[in-house]
Amino acid sequence: MTRMTPTEKPDVGASAPAESALPGRLIVSAAPHIRRRLDTGMVMRLVCISLAPAAIASVYLFGLRSLFVIVTSLVVCVATEALGNLAFRKKNTVTDGSAAVTGILFAFTLPPTTPLWMVAIGGFLAIFVVKQLFGGLGYNIFNPALAARAILLASWPVTMTTWVEPVKSFLAMDAVTSASPLGILKEGLLAGGGGDSLPAYLDLFLGTVPGCLGETCKVALLAGALMLFLFRIIDWRIPLTFIGAVFVLSIPFGRDPVAAVLSGGLILGAFFMATDLVTSPTTKGGKLLFGLGCGILTSLIRSKGGFPEGVCYSILFMNSLAPLIDKYVQPRVFGTGRAWLGKAGKQRHA
Numbered sequence: 001m002t003r004m005t006p007t008e009k010p011d012v013g014a015s016a017p018a019e020s021a022l023p024g025r026l027i028v029s030a031a032p033h034i035r036r037r038l039d040t041g042m043v044m045r046l047v048c049i050s051l052a053p054a055a056i057a058s059v060y061l062f063g064l065r066s067l068f069v070i071v072t073s074l075v076v077c078v079a080t081e082a083l084g085n086l087a088f089r090k091k092n093t094v095t096d097g098s099a100a101v102t103g104i105l106f107a108f109t110l111p112p113t114t115p116l117w118m119v120a121i122g123g124f125l126a127i128f129v130v131k132q133l134f135g136g137l138g139y140n141i142f143n144p145a146l147a148a149r150a151i152l153l154a155s156w157p158v159t160m161t162t163w164v165e166p167v168k169s170f171l172a173m174d175a176v177t178s179a180s181p182l183g184i185l186k187e188g189l190l191a192g193g194g195g196d197s198l199p200a201y202l203d204l205f206l207g208t209v210p211g212c213l214g215e216t217c218k219v220a221l222l223a224g225a226l227m228l229f230l231f232r233i234i235d236w237r238i239p240l241t242f243i244g245a246v247f248v249l250s251i252p253f254g255r256d257p258v259a260a261v262l263s264g265g266l267i268l269g270a271f272f273m274a275t276d277l278v279t280s281p282t283t284k285g286g287k288l289l290f291g292l293g294c295g296i297l298t299s300l301i302r303s304k305g306g307f308p309e310g311v312c313y314s315i316l317f318m319n320s321l322a323p324l325i326d327k328y329v330q331p332r333v334f335g336t337g338r339a340w341l342g343k344a345g346k347q348r349h350a
Helices: 040-062 064-087 098-108 116-129 144-155 181-187 201-206 218-230 237-249 257-262 266-273 284-304 311-328
Strands: 019-022 026-029 339-341 347-349
Touching: 040 064, 040 098, 040 218, 040 266, 064 098, 064 116, 098 116, 098 144, 098 266, 116 144, 144 266, 144 311, 181 257, 181 284, 201 218, 201 257, 218 266, 237 257, 237 266, 237 284, 257 266, 266 284, 266 311, 284 311
Parallel strands: none
Antiparallel strands: 019 026, 339 347
16 A cells, blocks of 8 residues: 655545545545445345245135235335325335335235235235334334234234135136134144144145145245345344244144144245344344244244234234344444443443
8 A cells, every 4th residue: 555645644624524535545434344235126126036936836826816916915015105205205215126025925924815905905004004104114113014914814804814725726716715724723623633634744835725825835935035045135043943943832832843834824924024124133142032032922822822823923023022132132342242231221341
């Protein structure tokens, strides 16, 4: 690096800009100094691509009705995002793809027979109420897709818990109602108990079982999750602790641990919902605690609660604790002991 000549004196009175360049000498900039080329728009587009296999599988398993639900949710969410920007006089955020991701994920949490008008209401609630009213992307406390699903479940519980058998055709429209695997486990309708038997592991893995249109095909969801891992969009800590906790706790609750993992929306929630960058903790230890909490709550709701599924409510509850987790679970400060907060709220170093 070339040294400054004696006649060249720095202007100490002027404030230094955030990033300045001395031609041929030195570049001064604020951290971080190593940056990835992935911006918000690129990340959201990669997430949309990772959801494509599950979307295609849902249309094959449940017919054209699933396609109508996905398209309606996607269009309403994007349109609401645009109208919200106009109403609050904000810059256009439609192109960042976050509304599209919310629309697809919200559709994945719905039964295939959900009326389109109900889908539209849920899409509006997800974007305008849960996201825009809190300040937009990066400021929402709860996962928009799951919060909208929780509102619809409380408003129209019968419709939101009506499941149909897979039709295994892209063009089919007819549907036959049937109990979901979690419903069978919840009500104890096992073979020999006077009811339906639990589907085989292969059926649960391939998605040829009743359920929400985007949660049944585990192989498609895992393929999308693998893509997100390869691009380092999501971290392994939340999904591993989430799924691991459900697997382990299913044993003392008297449930089949493999069926507990492959049933319901656990795979969808663990890889695509709980790992939301906005509503989950940012520290490594916080992610482990967050996933563990989601798994414990899911197992408790499934076994002791009134609903057969607990993924939605467990993630939403842990979303509310994410800021608190980030506050008290902090990484070690370089050159000191582990950081912690004293009773007075001041940061200290052990």
